[in-house]
Amino acid sequence: MNKVLSNKKAIVFFMLPAVLFFLLVILMPVLMSFYYSTLNWDGMGSGTFIGFQNYKKLFVGNVDNFPLSVRNSFLFLLASVFIQIPISLLLAIILSNGVKGENFFRNVYFVPVVLSTVVIGQLWMKIYHPDYGLLNTFLRSIGLSSWAHGWLGDQNTALIATFIPTLWQYTGYHMLLLYAAIKSINPEIFEAAKIDGANRTKIAFRVTIPMILPMLEVSLIFSVIGSLKVFDLVYVLTNGGPAQASEVPSTLMVRTIFMGYQYGYGSAMAVFIIAECVLFTFVVRKIFRALQRD
Amino acid sequence: MKKKSIPAYFGKAILYICLIIWAILCLFPIYWLFTFSLKNNTEIFGGNIVGLPQVYRWSNYSNALLNGKVGIYLLNSIIVTAMTILFTVLASTMATFAMQRMRWKLSKVAMSILLVGMMIPIHAALLPVFVVMRNLKLINTIWSLIIPYTGFAIPMGIMIISGILDGIPRELDESACIDGCSIYRLFFSIILPLLRPAIATCAIFTFLQSWNELMMAVTFISKDEAKTLTVGIQSMAGQYLTEWGPIGAALMVATIPTLLLYFMLSSQVQKSLVAGAVKG
Numbered sequence: 001m002n003k004v005l006s007n008k009k010a011i012v013f014f015m016l017p018a019v020l021f022f023l024l025v026i027l028m029p030v031l032m033s034f035y036y037s038t039l040n041w042d043g044m045g046s047g048t049f050i051g052f053q054n055y056k057k058l059f060v061g062n063v064d065n066f067p068l069s070v071r072n073s074f075l076f077l078l079a080s081v082f083i084q085i086p087i088s089l090l091l092a093i094i095l096s097n098g099v100k101g102e103n104f105f106r107n108v109y110f111v112p113v114v115l116s117t118v119v120i121g122q123l124w125m126k127i128y129h130p131d132y133g134l135l136n137t138f139l140r141s142i143g144l145s146s147w148a149h150g151w152l153g154d155q156n157t158a159l160i161a162t163f164i165p166t167l168w169q170y171t172g173y174h175m176l177l178l179y180a181a182i183k184s185i186n187p188e189i190f191e192a193a194k195i196d197g198a199n200r201t202k203i204a205f206r207v208t209i210p211m212i213l214p215m216l217e218v219s220l221i222f223s224v225i226g227s228l229k230v231f232d233l234v235y236v237l238t239n240g241g242p243a244q245a246s247e248v249p250s251t252l253m254v255r256t257i258f259m260g261y262q263y264g265y266g267s268a269m270a271v272f273i274i275a276e277c278v279l280f281t282f283v284v285r286k287i288f289r290a291l292q293r294d
Numbered sequence: 295m296k297k298k299s300i301p302a303y304f305g306k307a308i309l310y311i312c313l314i315i316w317a318i319l320c321l322f323p324i325y326w327l328f329t330f331s332l333k334n335n336t337e338i339f340g341g342n343i344v345g346l347p348q349v350y351r352w353s354n355y356s357n358a359l360l361n362g363k364v365g366i367y368l369l370n371s372i373i374v375t376a377m378t379i380l381f382t383v384l385a386s387t388m389a390t391f392a393m394q395r396m397r398w399k400l401s402k403v404a405m406s407i408l409l410v411g412m413m414i415p416i417h418a419a420l421l422p423v424f425v426v427m428r429n430l431k432l433i434n435t436i437w438s439l440i441i442p443y444t445g446f447a448i449p450m451g452i453m454i455i456s457g458i459l460d461g462i463p464r465e466l467d468e469s470a471c472i473d474g475c476s477i478y479r480l481f482f483s484i485i486l487p488l489l490r491p492a493i494a495t496c497a498i499f500t501f502l503q504s505w506n507e508l509m510m511a512v513t514f515i516s517k518d519e520a521k522t523l524t525v526g527i528q529s530m531a532g533q534y535l536t537e538w539g540p541i542g543a544a545l546m547v548a549t550i551p552t553l554l555l556y557f558m559l560s561s562q563v564q565k566s567l568v569a570g571a572v573k574g
């Protein structure tokens with residue numbers, strides 16, 4: 001039997017497809033991104049090695065507003081963590097507490113998650129339309145016509161107008177993660193807390209939340225990383241505009257590479273985004289390790 | 295039963311109102327999309343933005359499918375997604391089997407290296423994969439999407455499948471071996487059928503990712519004959535800036551498959567996304 005299970009030829013046969021894809025699509029590209037980021041390269045010929053100049057260019061004497069795009073992605077991050085996650089948590093706690101139509105609500109809240117971002121983006125563009133959009137029509141009908149304007153075209157509102165659909169799209173996902181975690185808690189624990197006289201709020205803060213910390217951690221990591229690399233909705237809704245008011249690192253990266261032909265500099269942005277994601281995952285993990293020790 | 299006080303009833307009412315408002319917020323945009331996909335601009339801009347259409351213009355759909363090339367985009371999306379799912383499922387089940395069941399020195403190391411792939415954002419691969427595909431002359435073909443989508447789906451596939459494979463008793467391998475079963479038959483006719491639930495989860499996860507992917511789709515594909523729905527609709531929206539009906543129909547065409555899949559398999563879809571998170 002050992003002979004069958006350690007058949008070298010079979011191991012190679014079974015591993016080959018996955019390993020090839022991994023090398024071609026993940027490992028090699030990551031290494032190449034690092035390499036490209038040290039080049040001054042317009043995509044033609046072979047580029048010249050310039051060390052860390054591209055990284056310096058991101059922040060020192062920057063001309064394309066990269067720092068602003070990073071700031072915007074951090075605003076996304078803060079809004080996700082302090083608005084989206086609390087709403088998701090609240091919905092998860094309410095639903096898992098047993099309301100009528102629990103399954104119906106859970107399924108409906110999840111619908112936006114499965115929609116394509118292009119669909120959601122185009123849909124919200126119509127919602128925000130200055131003349132015929134749902135939002136302005138609604139505002140006019142309740143007598144707030146003075147508020148009605150082109151939400152995506154205004155520098156002051158573009159960023160928040162791109163954030164709201166993101167919130168709308170992913171709240172259901174985080175709700176589901178937390179809901180699943182609450183549902184896996186042993187019901188006897190809640191019974192015991194009730195018998196001890198704890199009310200709903202107390203149960204939520206003293207029992208439910210502490211017991212779902214691992215899933216809360218996953219949820220936070222997803223929303224933090226999701227915010228740092230956000231691309232789809234911003235690209236569809238504003239492509240970073242107007243006047244870069246809603247610019248995020250990914251949209252700037254794609255433009256720098258595919259429209260500006262600055263392959264090296266664009267790769268430095270890509271590496272910066274990877275580094276941010278790794279760093280923040282690490283930070284969230286550290287915070288949760290500390291929380292769980294208490 | 296304890297008698298409930300009036301404030302308690304009041305609280306409950308508010309709770310349900312909030313739940314219902316959020317539900318409406320989730321569904322109303324889709325209802326609205328559906329209604330304007332059946333209207334023309336005169337009706338939409340003439341003040342009937344929210345109501346049901348006066349005339350159901352199904353011609354918007356035939357226009358979108360035939361003239362707007364949405365038919366081609368739909369077909370491309372289906373091919374890209376189906377191929378990605380097929381390759382992902384095959385590659386991840388085979389590799390997981392080799393790493394978890396077969397005996398070789400580096401099996402654990404290989405597993406942890408492959409799983410690191412889950413942490414890499416697609417941004418990292420965008421330019422390098424573009425350069426490779428350009429050199430292979432695959433840009434503007436669906437292969438420039440199928441290959442990277444598969445690569446990025448494999449680590450998650452391995453994660454999902456290894457969880458289920460762990461629950462299939464190893465005695466099965468042993469008795470099959472004693473009966474003189476070859477390793478290939480053991481995998482393809484015994485293990486693979488048992489992995490069906492894991493494969494379904496992995497397939498749904500991969501479906502949602504590749505059906506909706508945008509960044510690579512818009513940067514690698516600019517020719518109509520290779521466009522998928524996401525990039526096709528994105529470029530169509532630019533041309534039909536003011537025609538809401540056909541673009542609405544195109545958006546519905548892109549949405550209906552996912553919604554159908556979701557309503558048929560909602561618990562499985564939810565399970566697969568939770569599975570992806572628990573392991574991540």
